[in-house]
Amino acid sequence: MNLVIDIVISGLISGSVYALLAIGFSLIFGVARIVNIAHTAFYMVASYCIYVVTQKMGLNPLWGMVAAIVLVTMLGMISYKIFINPIREHEGAVLIATIALAIIIQEIMSNIFTGTYLSVPALIEGYFTILGVKVFFQQLLTFCAALFIMAALWVLLRRTKLGLAIRSTAQDREVANLMGINEARVAMITMGLSVGLAGLTGAVVVPLTILEPNMWLSPLIMMMAVVVLGGLGSLKGSFLGAYILGFAEALVVFLAPMGAYLKGSVALSIMILVLLIRPEGLFGVYFEEER
Amino acid sequence: MNKLNKRIFLLAMVSLFALSFCTLVFAQEIKIGVIGPMKFVQGIGHWNGAVMAAEQINDKGGIQVGAAKMKIKLVQADSNEFLNVTDATNAMERLITNDKVDLIVGGFRTEAVLAMQDIAMEKKKIFIGCGAAHPELCLRVAKNYNTYKYFFRGTPFNSTYLVKSTFFHLGAVAAVMKKQLKIPKIKVAIVAEKAVWADPLIPAANETLPKMGMEVAGVWRPSPVATDVTAELSAIQRSGAHIIFTFFSSSVGIPFARQAGELKIPAIQIGINVEAQKEGFWQATQGKGDYVMSSNTYSRGVVYNELTMPFVNGYIAKFGEVPTYTADTYAAIVYGLAPSITQAGTLDADKLVSILEERVYDVPSGTVKYMKDAEGKHLHDLTFGPGNITGISTQWQNGKLVGVWPNKWKMTPESPEVTHKGIVPIMLPPWMTKMYKK
Numbered sequence: 079m080n081l082v083i084d085i086v087i088s089g090l091i092s093g094s095v096y097a098l099l100a101i102g103f104s105l106i107f108g109v110a111r112i113v114n115i116a117h118t119a120f121y122m123v124a125s126y127c128i129y130v131v132t133q134k135m136g137l138n139p140l141w142g143m144v145a146a147i148v149l150v151t152m153l154g155m156i157s158y159k160i161f162i163n164p165i166r167e168h169e170g171a172v173l174i175a176t177i178a179l180a181i182i183i184q185e186i187m188s189n190i191f192t193g194t195y196l197s198v199p200a201l202i203e204g205y206f207t208i209l210g211v212k213v214f215f216q217q218l219l220t221f222c223a224a225l226f227i228m229a230a231l232w233v234l235l236r237r238t239k240l241g242l243a244i245r246s247t248a249q250d251r252e253v254a255n256l257m258g259i260n261e262a263r264v265a266m267i268t269m270g271l272s273v274g275l276a277g278l279t280g281a282v283v284v285p286l287t288i289l290e291p292n293m294w295l296s297p298l299i300m301m302m303a304v305v306v307l308g309g310l311g312s313l314k315g316s317f318l319g320a321y322i323l324g325f326a327e328a329l330v331v332f333l334a335p336m337g338a339y340l341k342g343s344v345a346l347s348i349m350i351l352v353l354l355i356r357p358e359g360l361f362g363v364y365f366e367e368e369r
Numbered sequence: 370m371n372k373l374n375k376r377i378f379l380l381a382m383v384s385l386f387a388l389s390f391c392t393l394v395f396a397q398e399i400k401i402g403v404i405g406p407m408k409f410v411q412g413i414g415h416w417n418g419a420v421m422a423a424e425q426i427n428d429k430g431g432i433q434v435g436a437a438k439m440k441i442k443l444v445q446a447d448s449n450e451f452l453n454v455t456d457a458t459n460a461m462e463r464l465i466t467n468d469k470v471d472l473i474v475g476g477f478r479t480e481a482v483l484a485m486q487d488i489a490m491e492k493k494k495i496f497i498g499c500g501a502a503h504p505e506l507c508l509r510v511a512k513n514y515n516t517y518k519y520f521f522r523g524t525p526f527n528s529t530y531l532v533k534s535t536f537f538h539l540g541a542v543a544a545v546m547k548k549q550l551k552i553p554k555i556k557v558a559i560v561a562e563k564a565v566w567a568d569p570l571i572p573a574a575n576e577t578l579p580k581m582g583m584e585v586a587g588v589w590r591p592s593p594v595a596t597d598v599t600a601e602l603s604a605i606q607r608s609g610a611h612i613i614f615t616f617f618s619s620s621v622g623i624p625f626a627r628q629a630g631e632l633k634i635p636a637i638q639i640g641i642n643v644e645a646q647k648e649g650f651w652q653a654t655q656g657k658g659d660y661v662m663s664s665n666t667y668s669r670g671v672v673y674n675e676l677t678m679p680f681v682n683g684y685i686a687k688f689g690e691v692p693t694y695t696a697d698t699y700a701a702i703v704y705g706l707a708p709s710i711t712q713a714g715t716l717d718a719d720k721l722v723s724i725l726e727e728r729v730y731d732v733p734s735g736t737v738k739y740m741k742d743a744e745g746k747h748l749h750d751l752t753f754g755p756g757n758i759t760g761i762s763t764q765w766q767n768g769k770l771v772g773v774w775p776n777k778w779k780m781t782p783e784s785p786e787v788t789h790k791g792i793v794p795i796m797l798p799p800w801m802t803k804m805y806k807k
Contacts, residue, residue, distance in 0.1 A: 084600070084607070091597075092600075189408075192408045193408040194649055195623050195649070197623070212602075212632045214628075217599070285655075287624065288596055292452070293596075332604055335589045336589070338590050339562075
């Protein structure tokens with residue numbers, strides 16, 4: 079019984095982190111068909127921003143969160159305007175450009191902060207025990223943030239004019255344009271939203287991790303696995319996929335402790351298995367439409 | 370025409386004079402290449418140690434080579450070896466062919482150092498390794514002496530002894546635990562990052578721990594770059610382990626220590642945690658890394674011999690932190706290379722090799738004596754043990770990194786007892802004491 083509780087709680091926590099990252103990535107792909115490899119690099123920038131605000135300037139982590147989200151959103155929108163928008167029609171070129179952007183960001187961070195491992199304090203220190211399992215308050219915050227963001231996005235997309243424009247653009251860019259929607263502006267706003275979510279993820283998750291200039295690579299792989307598993311562009315799929323992979327990782331750690339390092343590989347194998355059965359992923363709506 | 374000839378002659382004379390002057394000036398320098406991952410703590414240690422050595426020697430006029438005094442000129446090479454081994458080999462190639470260095474110190478990751486070693490050996494350049502611990506680096510010297518004789522281990526002692534020393538540390542902690550907490554049978558969780566160097570340690574620990582009267586509670590192998598180990602920690606706590614025997618050389622050492630401290634896992638961490646050797650560990654764990662122990666080389670106040678304090682205090686004064694073991698480039702230059710060059714009276718690599726391999730000399734962390742293998746072949750590897758090099762074990766106690774081992778340690782019942790000046794008693798985490806004293 080204890081083992082089951084351990085697996086459930088660990089799975090929920092890991093899944094929440096992946097969900098936070100994958101939702102933003104999925105959003106911009108769903109709307110603008112931009113595969114933004116630099117998504118987790120923006121998450122890294124947010125993390126370093128919080129480090130500077132809390133550790134160098136000595137301010138409250140909340141200020142760090144606000145600064146990180148604002149900075150990263152602006153940076154994302156500027157990057158979109160300069161690097162992505164001019165080549166948006168060429169998906170392959172966008173992919174390469176975002177890889178280059180991520181590496182540029184990595185090198186900048188590496189030159190400023192060196193390769194030293196750094197960390198930031200938790201927003202809420204301490205832990206509580208649930209059914210014998212110790213859980214950090216910060217992990218609970220991550221779980222709540224994942225649920226909140228999912229709900230907020232649902233409201234935005236379903237209950238606002240902007241959401242309607244985003245959904246219309248996602249369904250058919252040309253028709254949306256003909257209906258008077260400024261498609262380019264919607265794409266840019268969506269990019270801002272997506273990168274802002276990466277910033278928020280960085281703000282929530284960074285106390286649970288360590289900062290170093292390559293910290294964007296590992297979550298990138300898991301995030302891409304999540305979105306492919308859930309179905310490219312599907313927010314619902316990303317959310318569910320994140321928890322599936324989170325539980326898969328927890329299962330490996332608890333059932334095969336000697337193979338704990340394999341947790342990433344097992345999660346990725348599950349993704350491949352699902353794709354063999356359902357090539358479009360769990361909720362691959364756009365693949366269906368393209369056929 | 371005559372005037373023109375005179376001018377040409379004059380110009381040629383001036384050029385010749387300038388050329389010979391330049392040759393003379395450059396000949397007065399000994400170029401030492403310092404290679405390492407310069408954006409990381411390890412490479413910064415390599416460089417800082419070498420800078421300190423060069424300044425100290427140059428302030429005294431340089432190294433006596435025959436009748437002349439030659440100053441040291443350092444050449445930095447960023448090996449970027451954590452990310453790319455090819456960058457490391459390119460950096461080594463550039464040092465030798467482009468910068469034309471005379472000697473090389475540094476290197477950290479075994480995989481990269483093995484590749485860099487091949488390049489340096491091919492060019493017959495003396496390379497003192499100051500970071501990688503794998504025995505193969507020195508076994509190559511014995512296997513193919515003529516090719517690999519230019520390689521020497523500067524620091525640390527090889528990983529076989531590294532493991533051996535961690536068992537001594539483990540024994541010391543178990544004794545404290547038995548005395549203070551009256552635990553009859555100590556359970557040990559083995560946690561080793563998934564890396565080649567750590568693979569042989571698992572069977573070694575599984576075999577040795579029962580012989581030491583301890584029980585293995587389980588083995589966990591997280592990824593070297595894992596950032597969340599709460600699942601592993603939950604499982605370790607459920608296993609009832611009293612000691613967490615760690616083998617971490619990568620970043621996982623930070624989240625493991627931080628999360629274990631935050632969750633107040635009732636077990637003490639000892640073994641190898643390279644990140645816990647650095648003063649930045651306290652910031653990196655947000656102060657949650659208290660009571661974490663690790664094998665180490667230097668600590669504030671811990672004295673091996675009369676050379677330790679001038680080096681450690683000088684390093685702290687200059688760079689604001691305690692040197693990590695890669696800063697032993699200082700010892701390699703000041704106590705290894707410089708006296709050997711003076712003794713040889715030349716920079717000829719073959720002559721230097723024959724002097725270096727026979728010398729026994731003090732360094733700030735003990736006494737260097739190069740080993741031979743069972744067949745009497747030169748290994749150019751460091752001798753481990755009392756009177757030579759033993760290292761220390763350090764522990765984070767109330768935010769300070771202090772030395773806790775060796776403390777009345779005897780390697781064998783016949784060996785002399787060793788306690789370094791500045792060593793303090795081991796402290797158990799208070800939440801652990803509270804739990805087991807109930």
